[in-house]
Amino acid sequence: MSPQRLLILNAGSSSLKFAVYEAGVDLPLRLAGQVSDLGGAPHLRARADAALVADEAWGETQGLEAVLARTFRWLGDAGWNEGIAAVGHRIVHGGLEFREPTPLSVTVLERLEALAALAPLHQPFNLRGVAMATTQFPRALQAGVFDTAFHATQPQVARLYALPRDLIDEGVLAYGFHGLSYEYIAGALRAQEGSDAGGRAIVLHLGSGVSLCALRDGKSVATTMGFSVLDGPPMSTRSGALDPGVVLHLLHAKRMSVEAVTDLLYHRSGLLGLSGLSGDMVTLLGSADPQARQAIEVYVYRIAREIGSLAAALGGLDTLVFTAGVGENATRIRSCIADLCGWLGVGLDPEANESGAMRISRPDSAVKVLVIPTDEQVVIARGMAGLLATREGPPDAPIVAC
Incomplete structure (x- = not known):
């Protein structure tokens, strides 16, 4: 068999x-x-x-x-x-x-x-x-x-927007995303660091989509994506956080349709919009174009600002983790972000950063800096294995094509 x-x-x-x-x-x-x-x-x-x-x-x-x-x-x-x-x-x-x-x-x-x-x-x-x-x-x-499930441990204060209660009751809340990636990293931290999973940790999921998550003992405390996947730092083609007045300006003064604004914010902004060249970090890092350089500067600056915000939510910082495509491979981006976080006690070891080591902080760094490849697929597989192990019969109703 x-x-x-x-x-x-x-x-x-x-x-x-x-x-x-x-x-x-x-x-x-x-x-x-x-x-x-x-x-x-x-x-x-x-x-x-x-x-x-x-x-x-x-x-x-x-x-x-x-x-x-x-x-x-x-x-x-x-x-x-x-x-x-x-x-x-x-x-x-x-x-x-x-x-x-x-x-x-x-x-x-x-x-x-x-x-x-x-x-x-x-x-x-x-x-x-x-x-x-x-x-x-x-x-x-x-x-x-x-993807939202991992953030269920967040306190209510981290989920609420200052909007009328009827909108909150309808579900206009900060949910958070990239949860499968964060769940994997939290498990990897527990395996390496023990039950406290690195203590007060901030994980940087830097891929085509970008978000950061503050973990305390491996559980989500706060994250940069909220109601949608548009919030937080600039991404490959997504804008990241905006003053809501910008959206109102696009709708009213620029007379853009909702569909056009949606396309702009999801597909024509971020690194692509700032550089006018590409949303791909490898392309931007290899370019001498001043706008490409500026796009990278904005990206790094906004990520560093979010790290400061999440460190405040944690009351300090013990561990910083880079993951996903850019986080795992772009040594220059890691170095730039670490430099901006020196005030938090982050000290990067340049040789370790360039060599592909897992721990890239100096021995005297107050914050441990790690590079851990993520694996969202195995998180799903573990969930399936758990369900199969406890399955006693068919689901409550037949599954049909929707």
């Missing part, structure tokens, strides 16, 4: 990430892949047991549904569809209700669809992935793991 497998899906508007784990104590990763550039020229890359097994341009395949269908065919042709016992879905928004990995029954899906208005550019794509996976794997457990 072939071993049970867990299929992990992270379906978004611009990319589809997937992984296959073998169910078991250690959850060995058997396959990891991604289809990038869904809105342009989709490209599949996949590795099985670390060996490259696919590098294919799918230029004629457009949209999430078509990419998912083709991905499922590819998985089937390669034999990876066999033995799938559970499909785990990254779902961006779980609201205040969903705080644990949850089987996706009809009732649960209806509640998650109702949250789509709170994450209109993410939740619908996540749920389309559920619908198609349900059709493809009708006998498998379909379950969701939620």
Whole structure:
């Protein structure tokens, strides 16, 4: 009998990430892949047991549904569809209700669809992935793991906006995102630092999306993303935090439509907007263009400001962690941020920073500075394994395509 497998899906508007784990104590990763550039020229890359097994341009395949269908065919042709016992879905928004990995029954899906208005550019794509996976794997457990769930430990004061109570009661709150990444880092800190998980820690998730999270003993205390994924420092193409008056100005004085403002803030701002060149940090770091340099300066400055704010929420700082694509690989960005945080007791070791070491702070630094690669997929896989271990029967209602 072939071993049970867990299929992990992270379906978004611009990319589809997937992984296959073998169910078991250690959850060995058997396959990891991604289809990038869904809105342009989709490209599949996949590795099985670390060996490259696919590098294919799918230029004629457009949209999430078509990419998912083709991905499922590819998985089937390669034999990876066999033995799938559970499909785990990254779902961006779980609201205040969903705080644990949850089987996706009809009732649960209806509640998650109702949250789509709170994450209109993410939740619908996540749920389309559920619908198609349900059709493809009708006998498998379909379950969701939620990006917002990790921040459920935050105090109410960290969640509230100074708005009328009726809006708060309707769910206009700071939820926080990138929770799967922070959950992984918190676990890695516990494994390395002990039960206090590095004490008062700030984790910098610096990728295409950017957020920071303050952890006390491995639990979320505050984070820079709030009601949406637009808040916080500038990102690749997202604006980051803005004076709300800017949005009012765009709507009224500039007479932009809501759709045009949405596109501007999500897709044409951030590093791309500031530089006029690219939202890709590698490109900007390699450019001599003054606007590219300024975009990096603004990015670093705003991140350092957020570190100061989160340190205030923690009452001090013991550990600073860099993670995600930029955080794990851009040594210059780490150095610039650390320099601006010298007042907090951060002292970077330049040689360790350049060498790829995990600990990059000097021995005399008052703050331990670490680089820890994140792994959101394995967090989902762990949630699926836990559900399978406790599953006694089918969900409360049949799962159907939504």
